[in-house]
Amino acid sequence: MHVPAPFHRRATRAACALGAALIFAGALSSVPATADTVPTAETTVSRTALTAAELTSGIATAAVPSSAFAAPTDAAPPVHELEGTLTLQGPALSGGFIALKDPYGYGTLDAVKRLPDVSIELVQNDGVVIPAARGLRITDSTAWNMAIGLGRAWQEEGDGGMTRAALPFSLIERNANCVHNGLMTFLFSDTSVSQLRYQITSETCEYFQFDLWGQQAVTLTHGQVADASGIRSRAAEELADRLPTRPITQLASDHPGSGIDVSAFGSGITPSALSGYGFVYEGINYVGTCPTRQGDHPYCSEVLLPSYSTAKSAFGTLALLHLAQKYSPAIAEELIQDHVPEAAGDAAWNGVTIRNALDMATGNYNSAGYEVDEAGAVMNDFFLAEDYSGKTTAALSFPRKSAPGTQWVYHTSDTYLAVQAMDSVLEGYEGADADIFEMLRDEVLIPAGVGPDALSTLRTENSPTGAPFGGYGMFWTTDAIAKVAELFGPLGGAVDGEQLLHPGLLDAAMQRDVSDRGLDVPGESSLHYNMSVWAKDFSSADDPSFVEAFTVPFMSGFGGITVALMPNGSTYYVFSDGNEFVWNPAVTQSHRLASMTSDPEPDPDPDPDPDPTPDECSAGGVVGNGDFETGAAAPWSATSTVIDSRSYLEPARNGSWKAWLNGFGWANTDTLSQTFTVPTECADATLTFWLRVTTAERRAVAYDSLALTVVDDTGASIAEREWSNLDAQDYSAVAVPLTGIAGQTVTITFTGSEDYSLQTSFVIDDVTLE
Numbered sequence: 113m114h115v116p117a118p119f120h121r122r123a124t125r126a127a128c129a130l131g132a133a134l135i136f137a138g139a140l141s142s143v144p145a146t147a148d149t150v151p152t153a154e155t156t157v158s159r160t161a162l163t164a165a166e167l168t169s170g171i172a173t174a175a176v177p178s179s180a181f182a183a184p185t186d187a188a189p190p191v192h193e194l195e196g197t198l199t200l201q202g203p204a205l206s207g208g209f210i211a212l213k214d215p216y217g218y219g220t221l222d223a224v225k226r227l228p229d230v231s232i233e234l235v236q237n238d239g240v241v242i243p244a245a246r247g248l249r250i251t252d253s254t255a256w257n258m259a260i261g262l263g264r265a266w267q268e269e270g271d272g273g274m275t276r277a278a279l280p281f282s283l284i285e286r287n288a289n290c291v292h293n294g295l296m297t298f299l300f301s302d303t304s305v306s307q308l309r310y311q312i313t314s315e316t317c318e319y320f321q322f323d324l325w326g327q328q329a330v331t332l333t334h335g336q337v338a339d340a341s342g343i344r345s346r347a348a349e350e351l352a353d354r355l356p357t358r359p360i361t362q363l364a365s366d367h368p369g370s371g372i373d374v375s376a377f378g379s380g381i382t383p384s385a386l387s388g389y390g391f392v393y394e395g396i397n398y399v400g401t402c403p404t405r406q407g408d409h410p411y412c413s414e415v416l417l418p419s420y421s422t423a424k425s426a427f428g429t430l431a432l433l434h435l436a437q438k439y440s441p442a443i444a445e446e447l448i449q450d451h452v453p454e455a456a457g458d459a460a461w462n463g464v465t466i467r468n469a470l471d472m473a474t475g476n477y478n479s480a481g482y483e484v485d486e487a488g489a490v491m492n493d494f495f496l497a498e499d500y501s502g503k504t505t506a507a508l509s510f511p512r513k514s515a516p517g518t519q520w521v522y523h524t525s526d527t528y529l530a531v532q533a534m535d536s537v538l539e540g541y542e543g544a545d546a547d548i549f550e551m552l553r554d555e556v557l558i559p560a561g562v563g564p565d566a567l568s569t570l571r572t573e574n575s576p577t578g579a580p581f582g583g584y585g586m587f588w589t590t591d592a593i594a595k596v597a598e599l600f601g602p603l604g605g606a607v608d609g610e611q612l613l614h615p616g617l618l619d620a621a622m623q624r625d626v627s628d629r630g631l632d633v634p635g636e637s638s639l640h641y642n643m644s645v646w647a648k649d650f651s652s653a654d655d656p657s658f659v660e661a662f663t664v665p666f667m668s669g670f671g672g673i674t675v676a677l678m679p680n681g682s683t684y685y686v687f688s689d690g691n692e693f694v695w696n697p698a699v700t701q702s703h704r705l706a707s708m709t710s711d712p713e714p715d716p717d718p719d720p721d722p723d724p725t726p727d728e729c730s731a732g733g734v735v736g737n738g739d740f741e742t743g744a745a746a747p748w749s750a751t752s753t754v755i756d757s758r759s760y761l762e763p764a765r766n767g768s769w770k771a772w773l774n775g776f777g778w779a780n781t782d783t784l785s786q787t788f789t790v791p792t793e794c795a796d797a798t799l800t801f802w803l804r805v806t807t808a809e810r811r812a813v814a815y816d817s818l819a820l821t822v823v824d825d826t827g828a829s830i831a832e833r834e835w836s837n838l839d840a841q842d843y844s845a846v847a848v849p850l851t852g853i854a855g856q857t858v859t860i861t862f863t864g865s866e867d868y869s870l871q872t873s874f875v876i877d878d879v880t881l882e
Contacts, residue, residue, distance in 0.1 A: 159184070164271045167299050167306040171206035172327040175311045175406050181278045181295040182410030183239075188267040192275040192301050194236035196334040200308065201229045207326025218320050221255060225324065227283070227310065228253035232260055233337050237344040238868075241265050241277050244337055246564035248284065248587065250576060257284040257574070259587070261414035261565060262347065274299040274306070280409070282416040283312065286574055287498045289418040289584045289670075290317035293387075293409070298330065305332035314404035316387040316418050318671035318689045323405060350563050352776065354591045356808060356871065357413070360391060360398040370704045377701065380694025381686060385672060387417060389686040391698065392594045393705060399590055416565060417593070417687045419586035420669030424527045424644040426596050427569070427582050428470050429621055431534050431552050432643065433605065436614035438555075443537055444617065448474075448529055451536035454504050455529070460512040466537075468516045469530035470644045473631055476510035477521040482635050485510070486522050494525045500572040500579045503528065520631040520641055524583035527644060531582030549580040559607045560599045566592035584670070593675060593685050600645075600665070602681035621645045622677065623663040655700050664699060680706035734788050735860075738801075738879035740769040751782040765802045765843045765877040773864030774816065775873035777808070784876065785861035792855045794881070799831070799848040799860065801879040807837040807872040814838050816872035818864045822850060825857040837872040850881075 161180035163170075203226050211219035218224050228251035233244035241263035249258045263279030278297040284290070294312035298305060311325035337343065358366070364374050378389045378400050390399040402412035409415055419426065435443045444467040448455050455461040464474045477485050485491060494506035507525035535548035553567050570585030571578030588596075599605060600622060605613025620628040621643045630642025638649040646668050651661040667675040672688035674695045682705065684698035736747040745755045748771075756762070756772040764770040773782035790797065799822065809815050814836035822831040831848050850858075864874045 159268065159270055162297060162309055164268075164274070164299060164306075167297070167309055167327075169307075170327065172204070172208070172309060172311075172325050173206070174208065175313050175323050175325045178295060178313065178404050178406045178409055181297050183264050183266040183276075183278070184268070187276075188269075189239060190236065190265040190275045190277075191267050191273070192265075194234055194241060194265060194275070194277060194300060195337055195340055196332060197231050197233050197337075198298075198305075198308075199231045199331045199333070200227055200328065201331075202328065204326030204328040205307065207324070207328075210323045211321075212323065213319065213321040215319060218255075219322060223253055223255035226326070227328070228256050228258055230258055235337050235340045235343045236265055237347065239265055240347065241279060242343055242347045243279070244339075244343055247566070248568035248570070250574060253286070255286060257286055258282065259284060259416050259565065261411065261416065263411070271299055274301045274304070278410075280411040280414045280416075281310075284416075284418075284587075285317070285320070287570070288495075289420050289570065290320060291315060291416050291418045291587065292317065292322070292324075293404070293415055294324070295410075298332075300332055302334065305330060311406070313406045314387065314402075314409065314415075316671065316673075316687050316689050318691060321689070346564075353561050354413070354563070355392070355395065355397040355594055356806075357397045357399050357590075358808065359810075360389075360400045363391060363393070363398045366396075367705060372701050372704050374701075376697035377684065378686060379697050381672065381688045381692050382690045385688045385690030385692065387687040387689065388412065388415060388590060389684075390590050390594065391702075392597060392683040392685075393681075393702075397590060397594045413590060414565070415589065417588045417590075418584075418669070418673075419588060420584050420671065420673055421524065422588075422593070422667040422669045422673060422675055423569070423582065423584050423586040424470075424524075425600075425621075425667040425675075427549070427552060427580070427586060428527045428530055428644040430556050430596075430599075430613065431531065431548055432466065432470060433613035433617050433621070434552065434556050435534060435537065436617050437605075437611060439541055441614055441617060443534070444470075446533060446537055448533050451533035452504070452508075452529055455508055458508060460510070461508065464516045466530050466533050467643065469526040469533070471517065471631055472520050472522050472526055472641055473517050474510075474521075474523070474526055474529075475514045475516040475519060476512050477519070477523070478510060478513075480513070480519055480521055480634060482633070483522045486524065491523065491525065494528075498572065498574055503572055503579075503581075504532070520633055527583035528581060531580055535579070547580075556599075556612050557596075559610070559612060560603075561595050561607075562592045563589060565589050588687075590685075594683065597675055597677055597683035597685065601677045601683065617643065622665050623647045650699060654696060655703070657700065657703060666695075668693065678702040678706070682706075734790060734794070734881040735786065735879050736788065739767060739877065740764075740771055741767045743769055747788075748784055748786045750784045754782050754784055762804065762806065762873055762875045765804070770875055770877040771862070773818065773862060773874040773876070774866045775871050776866060777869060777871035778866065779868045780866050782864040783861060785859060787857060787859040788881075789857045790853045790855060790881075794854050797850050797853060798882050799850055799879070800882055801846055802843045802877045803835065803841070803846050804843045804875040804877075805835060805837070805840045805872065806875075807840050808870040809837040809872060810870070812838065815870065816864075816866045818862060818874040820848065821861050821863070822848070823859050823861075824853070825859075830858065835874065843875075843877070 161176040209225040230251055235242045243260040251257055259282045261280040265275055265277045276299055281294050281296055283292045292312050292315040296308055296310040298308040307327050308330045309327045313323050315321055360377055361374055364372050377391055388402045390397055402409040402415045445465045448464045449461050460476050468474050479485055490509055497503040507529050538546045538548050549569050566588050569580045571580050605618045619625040630640045633639035640647040645665050647663050647665045649663050650658050652658050662679050665677045672690050672692045674693055675685045676695050677683055682702045740755055754771050757768045762772050771784050816837045818835045820833040823829055830850055
């Protein structure tokens with residue numbers, strides 16, 4: 113699959129979001145959920161859980177269905193405006209804790225069973241509640257750090273005139289990468305706030321799983337939040353820039369000739385261990401559900417997922433490839449001893465390069481057995497150490513057993529050392545204030561469209577200024593991991609025409625350089641490891657349909673995380689915590705898409721005359737620039753951004769250019785019109801064009817529409833047609849008969865209208881009058 117460099121979801125349209133009213137709905141709930149539409153009218157809501165009375169003076173006796181934290185479809189837009197600081201302080205007034213898996217006894221600690229004291233600055237934009245600070249939030253808790261996601265605000269008649277707000281949040285284990293996902297909700301007005309109800313009923317954590325619920329008093333201080341307008345604008349731009357999502361069940365109907373079996377995705381994983389999964393193909397993020405122990409998470413697109421060792425690829429590899437592109441590929445051969453002072457003079461680290469460390473081939477280890485060291489005492493000391501000195505001492509304590517670059521032995525600490533060395537290299541180029549993760553964030557992740565929830569990392573001393581862990585400690589959303597995978601794969605390390613990653617080293621990491629496949633994994637004949645990226649060989653022994661052998665690079669994470677980067681540019685990702693690494697079935701389904709063939713596109717009006725004599729009513733004779741290939745609107749009049757050449761999401765039928773109306777996911781109107789005089793020879797004519805309709809709407813209601821009007825110079829109607837999100841289709845020919853128009857001046861106008869949520873795109877190409 114060829115994918116052009118600009119993969120952002122209509123970057124020009126994201127810019128148009130600045131200052132626009134941001135409507136939440138489908139932009140946040142990117143997979144089917146219990147309630148994911150924006151409220152439209154205040155009607156009686158039949159609520160049985162978390163009623164106003166319960167939030168005002170009730171007690172939390174048990175976890176409730178996750179859907180209770182979602183806006184019902186018959187709720188109304190918020191009446192009150194939330195801008196200020198919500199403060200959580202002190203233990204819950206009521207609540208409970210049940211340890212489901214706790215071999216180390218963490219659940220006996222009081223700090224584990226309560227939320228951290230935290231103040232959260234919030235800004236509201238219509239139905240969206242936006243935390244001013246996104247991503248990892250360092251707290252004073254001895255147990256937890258925290259993250260707050262984008263939330264919702266709405267009105268229910270039963271709430272006594274107060275506005276109801278809900279936010280997804282995550283508790284993040286201090287000095288560890290486990291993420292426990294929760295929901296919180298409260299009522300507020302201009303002068304008061306109810307108690308806050310919260311619960312945690314899901315996580316991605318192999319060794320510590322629990323349910324936690326509670327209700328506690330909070331304070332809400334209304335007041336101006338610094339840069340509130342910028343916070344709103346950046347959130348709008350972020351949502352517009354997310355990859356379009358569809359339920360993974362729709363993959364089969366989108367590609368009916370492939371024979372794809374969508375039940376293969378997520379298979380082999382114990383349902384109770386699953387946090388989320390998806391499949392990215394041709395720019396669409398096909399997403400599965402995000403289960404909790406109380407039903408599907410209502411804000412699936414906001415669920416925070418831990419990186420674990422996928423950070424080795426997304427941090428270690430990406431940082432090296434960007435340094436190599438920015439400065440020199442020779443940086444890969446810089447010595448650890450020259451850049452990590454604690455390694456200087458230690459004979460065990462003589463000759464060990466950054467590349468050796470990323471290859472897990474330092475030559476320093478206790479056991480060469482498959483991940484024996486990773487589960488040993490030295491690595492236990494490394495993981496438990498919170499300070500830089502303790503982590504570095506443990507990382508350097510393995511003895512020399514073989515020559516660097518010759519023996520693969522998996523150590524998370526090796527990636528940590530490589531990252532510290534790269535940080536030193538960067539400081540040499542850019543000064544003492546340079547930071548390797550900030551470089552990665554600002555120069556790679558943000559340009560790739562990764563959102564703010566995934567732009568932080570764990571560091572030593574539990575401090576935002578500590579040394580980044582490198583080998584783990586990052587966080588993902590489904591959109592973020594999809595974009596990182598796209599950068600590795602179909603984008604070839606380039607964004608908007610700028611090469612961010614060194615092509616040669618990227619080819620090696622992605623197994624595209626037959627002369628550099630990295631090291632074989634001992635005891636695993638089909639596995640390789642190259643610059644912190646795993647790879648697995650597939651052949652007909654895995655599936656008879658694999659006629660030719662191929663290799664799939666992949667990222668892997670503790671407990672059950674896989675991000676497989678298929679040769680056809682697709683990606684399968686799955687996050688779970690039951691120590692199940694099953695993804696071969698997804699490779700088979702991806703291969704079916706890669707092998708799929710399609711019939712040639714039929715001509716809508718085949719002409720048996722091989723050499724016809726063109727008349728004045730043929731394409732280009734009357735309708736000017738009907739194929740839009742001039743790259744400009746004229747002689748059309750069009751709303752800004754309608755004439756478009758970005759083929760990644762909405763391809764042209766022919767050539768590179770087409771007219772793309774709407775596709776924002778919030779209330780807007782686009783127009784495309786042209787006025788021309790019909791020759792007298794054209795007594796009867798047919799207006800013909802090709803129309804493509806794609807939509808994220810999921811209900812059988814016509815929310816978004818495209819209208820065609822043809823009028824004469826007096827404004828009298830000659831023809832009218834209309835389509836909606838219910839007419840989703842690939843390019844199909846449309847023929848509109850026009851009679852009695854000879855010699856007249858005629859105006860054709862396309863008007864596309866979207867409501868406040870869930871995008872629909874109307875794409876037009878090859879307009880002719882015949």
